[in-house]
Amino acid sequence: MPRQDLVLGSFTVSTDNEEVDAFAEALGLPLQPNEVPIIYSLRLLTKPSVMEAINAATKTPAHSLFHQKQTFLIHAPLERNNVYELAVTLRTDGENPPLYELKGSISDMSGRTVMEFNTRVISKRNVVRVD
C-alpha cells in the first residue's frame, strides 16, 4: 500500500496555567513569566480526544511505540491560558507499518499558524526482522 496521509482532525486545545507549570516543573525547566515550553506542544497530543483519534488510526498498543525523531518549527511562542486549534495528520506506509509520522500544526484563533511539529515513532511490533 502506498504512503498515506490520514487527517485525524482538528482539536481545540488550551495552555492552562497550572498544567504548564506542572509540566515545566517536571522537566526542571526554568521559564520567564507567561512562557510556555516548546516541548509543551507534545503535551497537547496527549489530550484525551487527540489520543483517542491517534489510537484509533494506528491500532497499535502504546507499549510497542518508541519515539524515534522529533522536529519543531516555531513561528510564534505559545501563550499561557490561551486556546488553540491543533490539526493532526498521520502519515503511514500501509497497514501495520514500522514507522508512523504525526504531523501537528498549532494555530491561534485568528487562524495564524504558531507552531508545526513532526513526531516519528517506530512500532517495534511491526518491525520485520531481517537478521
Place this chain on the structure above:
Amino acid sequence: MSTETPALVSSFMLDCITAKQVERYAEASGDRNPIHLSWKAAQEAGLDAPIVHGAFIIGQFEKLLRVWRPKSIIRSMSVQFVAPLPVGSSLQVSGRVASSCEVCTIRLAARSQAKLVAVGHAVLT
C-alpha cells in the same frame, strides 16, 4: 556595549533520572505509556528496564538552551533518538555552537556514561 563573548559550549549533568521523576513527568505530560513506568511492560516490549520518555530528553535540551541563551528565541529544533535511556541512568546534556551570526545553530547531544542517547540541533535568533 558588552564585550562578553558567549560560551561556545555548554553542558549539564543529571546524575540519576529516578523512577519518581519519570512518574512525575508521566503525570504532568499525560504520557503514561507503561514502557516508562512498569518493569513488566518494559520487559514485554523487549527492554531490560523501563525507559525515560524521549520527550523528557527533548525537554532537557530545551532547558540547556533556555539557561545558556536566555535572550535568544528558539526558531526550530530537531532531535533524533539513538538509544533508549533506562530509568535510573545519568544523562549529560550538551550544546555546541555550530554557526553563529544573526542566526545561531546549536548542535545538541545527550549521553549516558559516554554512550550517545540523542542528538539534534536547534536554530536560535
